[in-house]
Amino acid sequence: MAASYFDVDGTLVRTNLVHPTLFYLLNQATPARTLARLGGALLRAPLLALAELRDRRAFNEELYMLFRGMSEDRLHALADEAVDKVLRPAIFQGSKDLIRRSKDLGHQVVICSGALDFLMRPLARELGADDIIANRLEFKEGYASGRMLPPVVAGPAKALLLREHARTHGHRLDDCFAYSDSYSDVPMLSVVGHPSAVNPDAALLRLAHAHRWPVVHLDRTP
Amino acid sequence: MTHPCIVTLDRKSAPRVLFSGNRLVEVDLPAGTRVIYPKPPLEGLKDPDSAIRYAINHPYNREPLYALLRPGMKVVIAMDDISLPLPPMKRPDVRERVLTIVLQLLADHGVDDVEIIIATSVHRKMTGPEVRHCVGDRIFDAYWPKRLYNHDAEDRDNMAFVGETDLGERVVLNKRAVESDLLIYVNLNLVPMDGGHKSVAVGLCGYESLKAHHNPKVMRNCHSYMDPKTSELNTIVERMGKVTNQVLKVFTIETTVNNRMFDRPLGFLHKNEDDWTSNEKLSWKALQFTLDRTPAEARQKIFEKVPSPFELTGVYAGETEAVHAHTLKRCFEQYCVPVEGQADILVSGIPYVSPYNVNAFLNPLLVQVMAQGYLFNMYRGRPLVKKGGTMIITHPCTDRFDHAQHAPYVEFVHRLLPETRDAMQLHKRFESEFAAHPAYLQMYRRGNAYHPVHAFFMWYWGEAGRQHVGRVIVVGADNAYIPQVLGYETARSMHEALEMAKDSAPPNPQITCMHLPPIVMADMVAPRGVAT
Numbered sequence: 001m002a003a004s005y006f007d008v009d010g011t012l013v014r015t016n017l018v019h020p021t022l023f024y025l026l027n028q029a030t031p032a033r034t035l036a037r038l039g040g041a042l043l044r045a046p047l048l049a050l051a052e053l054r055d056r057r058a059f060n061e062e063l064y065m066l067f068r069g070m071s072e073d074r075l076h077a078l079a080d081e082a083v084d085k086v087l088r089p090a091i092f093q094g095s096k097d098l099i100r101r102s103k104d105l106g107h108q109v110v111i112c113s114g115a116l117d118f119l120m121r122p123l124a125r126e127l128g129a130d131d132i133i134a135n136r137l138e139f140k141e142g143y144a145s146g147r148m149l150p151p152v153v154a155g156p157a158k159a160l161l162l163r164e165h166a167r168t169h170g171h172r173l174d175d176c177f178a179y180s181d182s183y184s185d186v187p188m189l190s191v192v193g194h195p196s197a198v199n200p201d202a203a204l205l206r207l208a209h210a211h212r213w214p215v216v217h218l219d220r221t222p
Numbered sequence: 223m224t225h226p227c228i229v230t231l232d233r234k235s236a237p238r239v240l241f242s243g244n245r246l247v248e249v250d251l252p253a254g255t256r257v258i259y260p261k262p263p264l265e266g267l268k269d270p271d272s273a274i275r276y277a278i279n280h281p282y283n284r285e286p287l288y289a290l291l292r293p294g295m296k297v298v299i300a301m302d303d304i305s306l307p308l309p310p311m312k313r314p315d316v317r318e319r320v321l322t323i324v325l326q327l328l329a330d331h332g333v334d335d336v337e338i339i340i341a342t343s344v345h346r347k348m349t350g351p352e353v354r355h356c357v358g359d360r361i362f363d364a365y366w367p368k369r370l371y372n373h374d375a376e377d378r379d380n381m382a383f384v385g386e387t388d389l390g391e392r393v394v395l396n397k398r399a400v401e402s403d404l405l406i407y408v409n410l411n412l413v414p415m416d417g418g419h420k421s422v423a424v425g426l427c428g429y430e431s432l433k434a435h436h437n438p439k440v441m442r443n444c445h446s447y448m449d450p451k452t453s454e455l456n457t458i459v460e461r462m463g464k465v466t467n468q469v470l471k472v473f474t475i476e477t478t479v480n481n482r483m484f485d486r487p488l489g490f491l492h493k494n495e496d497d498w499t500s501n502e503k504l505s506w507k508a509l510q511f512t513l514d515r516t517p518a519e520a521r522q523k524i525f526e527k528v529p530s531p532f533e534l535t536g537v538y539a540g541e542t543e544a545v546h547a548h549t550l551k552r553c554f555e556q557y558c559v560p561v562e563g564q565a566d567i568l569v570s571g572i573p574y575v576s577p578y579n580v581n582a583f584l585n586p587l588l589v590q591v592m593a594q595g596y597l598f599n600m601y602r603g604r605p606l607v608k609k610g611g612t613m614i615i616t617h618p619c620t621d622r623f624d625h626a627q628h629a630p631y632v633e634f635v636h637r638l639l640p641e642t643r644d645a646m647q648l649h650k651r652f653e654s655e656f657a658a659h660p661a662y663l664q665m666y667r668r669g670n671a672y673h674p675v676h677a678f679f680m681w682y683w684g685e686a687g688r689q690h691v692g693r694v695i696v697v698g699a700d701n702a703y704i705p706q707v708l709g710y711e712t713a714r715s716m717h718e719a720l721e722m723a724k725d726s727a728p729p730n731p732q733i734t735c736m737h738l739p740p741i742v743m744a745d746m747v748a749p750r751g752v753a754t
Binding site: 101221 | 630662
């Protein structure tokens with residue numbers, strides 16, 4: 001059996017990591033806490049912008065610091081609602097069809113995202129995916145420390161995690177498919193036999209054309 | 223006496239001008255070479271709109287269209303896609319003329335529930351501007367995209383089972399068309415393999431139905447595609463079409479156009495080079511000078527931008543088979559040139575356009591389709607070239623593909639063909655893998671790409687030619703790899719190609735040059751005194 005690995009943000013849904021994070025910031029236990037969280041986020045905005053320029057992992061690390069001090073219970077309790085209100089409406093029209101056709105091939109469908117695991121699990125159920133590779137927050141005494149547990153899912157590390165996943169599940173990488181919208185995922189796309197660019201950014205589009213990879217636009221109406 | 227469209231060259235004959243992709247090249251052919259030119263364009267109908275009205279009011283084997291209409295009924299109009307005609311024609315396109323009259327008639331009879339489906343089958347979807355060019359501004363603005371749209375053969379929820387032939391071929395068609403009270407098909411019949419039952423039973427079907435006839439076994443038994451009576455492909459499509467017409471109420475409107483492919487400035491390309499006037503010789507030199515100094519990309523764009531001045535030569539309406547008999551007669555009248563005796567060596571230019579690359583580059587797989595598919599099959603009776611004979615084509619065979627339209631072709635040419643050129647092997651080992659490729663399918667569904675199995679169909683399209691022709695030699699290839707992958711030999715000049723071809727030909731071989739476009743078909747008869 002083979003697997004199909006999907007990046008999520010920009011690939012299967014039009015949102016990015018910031019959208020569900022904002023949902024959490026806006027849904028604190030009290031209005032005062034919400035205001036405090038938003039204020040903190042605004043102060044960190046320049047750091048986030050700088051991190052985004054540096055690399056994807058640095059951005060994720062900065063972004064998830066915004067979760068520091070939130071209780072594990074609350075994060076998990078709000079996950080279904082976050083998916084309902086933020087992610088589900090942002091699923092591209094063709095995403096479920098693409099996943100269904102991957103399953104038709106007998107593939108194990110795996111979401112491979114830098115987003116947080118407690119959000120990716122309900123999203124995977126919604127999309128019909130079988131497994132997830134996602135980031136995990138560190139919790140201390142029931143509260144998020146703001147740090148991610150290793151291995152961090154971002155950039156080139158995605159390729160290593162994908163390889164590891166394929167080996168564990170007995171998939172031949174040559175038979176596997178991978179889909180992403182971002183140039184930062186080129187390592188992940190490069191390790192499988194069947195890479196595809198989905199709603200690609202300009203750099204990935206250029207690369208996809210050079211390597212003659214399929215270019216899919218899930219956001220278009222059939 | 224030979225037909226006026228057949229010219230035998232002598233030592234004083236001028237070089238012939240042949241297409242080589244998006245360039246035109248002069249080739250010297252030896253004395254004695256037989257050159258077959260297209261027939262002059264048939265005269266266009268003086269009043270096309272009146273002819274269309276007359277046809278739908280005086281149909282063959284059916285009540286007039288108005289008599290089939292009742293207020294509130296559900297109607298689908300299906301029409302041919304951008305693969306017809308070639309190149310796309312000047313506005314107004316024939317389809318715009320027919321649709322305008324039909325839609326007015328429907329409105330006059332209180333029929334409001336009308337959808338127009340472009341019968342693309344597994345071809346690429348037409349873009350908005352292409353559809354606008356085809357149907358005109360008024361219809362486009364009123365119907366696109368909700369009530370005028372491309373067929374989607376992979377929209378599983380919108381395909382419906384119609385029936386099965388006695389031989390088990392399953393007919394699965396566009397659901398909206400199947401559920402309509404009346405299906406009107408608006409066809410533009412460029413070549414004899416178009417139209418008839420193919421319009422609905424192929425144009426509105428999906429892979430499940432297509433694989434019944436688009437496979438190497440069937441393609442090997444087509445002699446030729448352009449002669450429906452001897453084409454197994456056509457026999458199967460007819461069987462499936464009959465099942466379709468038993469279930470669906472189909473009103474067929476077919477149209478034919480003449481072969482006025484080039485407008486006045488390029489009109490000399492229709493003619494014998496020895497008969498060119500001084501002005502035409504100057505025009506040719508100017509054209510050659512311009513094309514030689516224009517980058518390939520721009521040359522392609524120039525050709526794409528020039529629509530053809532085709533004229534309507536016939537409109538026929540009514541029951542599918544009765545209509546198509548008239549259409550075919552008109553088509554053959556325009557294209558067929560009686561030819562006596564097969565050639566040992568067949569020479570032809572490959573132009574920049576095929577049915578499958580409108581507004582895109584003619585990639586290597588389509589070069590093969592043009593050579594062993596279309597050109598080889600341009601005959602009735604017997605092939606223009608003898609069994610085991612040689613085809614010489616002029617084309618650069620550039621390793622270039624349009625990514626948006628032909629992505630699956632790339633993998634087919636670069637991954638599969640180096641493994642095997644055997645169509646049966648390709649069919650058995652790889653077709654189903656491509657047919658289910660999730661990314662390619664999304665490119666077909668949401669973009670403007672051909673369905674992934676189309677690449678296979680393109681290879682099968684050349685199968686009858688591949689089985690018959692001994693060798694194909696390319697003149698003017700800009701690389702050695704692509705011809706090698708396609709199974710072709712290469713030569714630096716026509717002279718060299720002819721010398722190579724003579725190695726496997728009898729002494730004093732018969733050399734024939736098919737001078738196209740415009741379209742010409744050989745009506746092949748055996749030489750006098752030779753039994754067929």
